[in-house]
Amino acid sequence: MPPVDVRATVISNVRLSRDYNVLTIAAPEVGALTEPGQFVMLKTTDASDPMLRRPFSVFEVLRDDLGTVRAISILNKRAGRTTGLIYGLEAGDPVWCLGPLGLPFNPPSSGAAWMVAGGVGLAPFATLAEALVALQVPTTLFYGARTADELYYLEFFDRLGVTLVLTTEDGGAGVQGRVTGPLEESLKGLGGPNLVTIYACGPEPMLAAVARLAERYGQPSEVSMERTMGCGLGGCYSCVVPVKHADGETRYVRSCIGGPVFDGATVVWE
């Protein structure tokens, strides 16, 4: 389906912390088309500074009691200029939203699903968890953050029936350390290859570690990559990821149209 561009209105902006917020915008046209793992390109002004849109995973597709899509939300972490502007938006403000874009996650061919999130990398997993639960796939979320109060939406996943494995760098909740620790422990406990599909989103070193662990233990993995992106449609060639192709050659693939979800075993980690 082709993407749509809507001038959406902010319904709510919930600041979760000094850095994180969940922005809900009235973009039902986008939400109705969105599959788990897809993204939107957002900007907060139609003036030329800032000029380019920024990519965000669709966090939630929000429906009313009758099941009609009313809005989407994004999980934002303040880092640069546009993410700062998005953090500061108020209800009623306009947002230009182009989407949905990119390739979604693939459902697991068999067995269970393990989602691995680091920090703001939680973003694509709310919609994926809903889809997996609807397919009756046993689903676990390995979720790491710096501190306990940066672990968000735990009730949401719990309510869906997702098993939660939490880690924090300071040990304030769950296991102290990186999310790859408990992931590896769980992989060791598996009886053989191809029993779980691993989905990962987070900082690139985490994605590289998850993809390597998945390969070592013989489980397929899909990673959602974040790149500096200009257009979201394949026009600018800025968001490339080095990918090993079937002919053995490594080529740059545009993450906007060849991703953002990649087979973890094919990404060449730098």
Add this chain to the structure above:
Amino acid sequence: MTALDMSVRIGSLVMPNPLMAASGCFGYGLEYEDVVDLSTLGGVVSKGLFLAERQGHKPERIAETPSGMLNAIGLQGIGVHRFISEKLPLLRERKARTIVNICGTTLDEYVEVARILSDAEGVDALEINISCPNIKEGGIQFGCSLDGTFSVVSAIRKVTTLPVIPKLTPNVTSPASFARAAEDAGADAISLVNTFLAMAIDVEQRKPKLSNVVGGLSGPAIRPIAVRMVWECRQEVKIPIVGMGGIMDHRDVLEFMIAGANAVQVGTANFVDPFIWAKLLDGLTDYMQRHQITRLADLVGALDTTSPAKAHA
């Protein structure tokens, strides 16, 4: 009401309107077929093509700057042979007027790429990239020398009957003298400007924002310089000019045309709004109706310099 004529002719290339998608900003065109009917554009200019495939630079490849962006993609591309087999048939099916942007590391490579494309079905014109600021061996050495510009254009002229449109760099003191060299060498038109060599630094990390350190600046930040350069070239040459540099709306299209451009290319704005094309056409239509102009070409070079415009606050 009289039908409005927006058509543009560059040699054998006839376009229904002056709006072309700029090279490097529109992939191979097919990336955008879901959001715009490619046949409604004046033309689609492909990404720059060498003989062989190229991987381009490592990320980071772009950085946003005030009302503009830097890029140093490094001409990642599939090469001319894969373009002909994989992209050209589909572009023909979609009835896109296809202008292929060609690159070379040597004079021989430019000529070879031009010759191969001239034998292919469905190429409407060649844009000669002698102005990419981002790779050492990508033609800028030809584009920054009057002799080099003349020799590349005249060598390509000898091997093709397709319209030849050298794309000029703004990174010289007088682009108009390069326009003259291109016209003298037999170019059917010129396009300008390519991007301005520029850089941006992350002061906290004391590192360049681009992996290539320097890159090309595009976007509305460069538009007034590009308009001035088009206007200077209009005084110097008779051949059609394809103007570009930071066009964001139909008023910017008109600004380039009044300065002397016969057609325009839109690049960066397409990143911000891939649905821009219909809006530009609507804006041009509205302008022609308000000003009772039936042929848009009548506006080319229509600048009245006898006195400045009345200023509006």
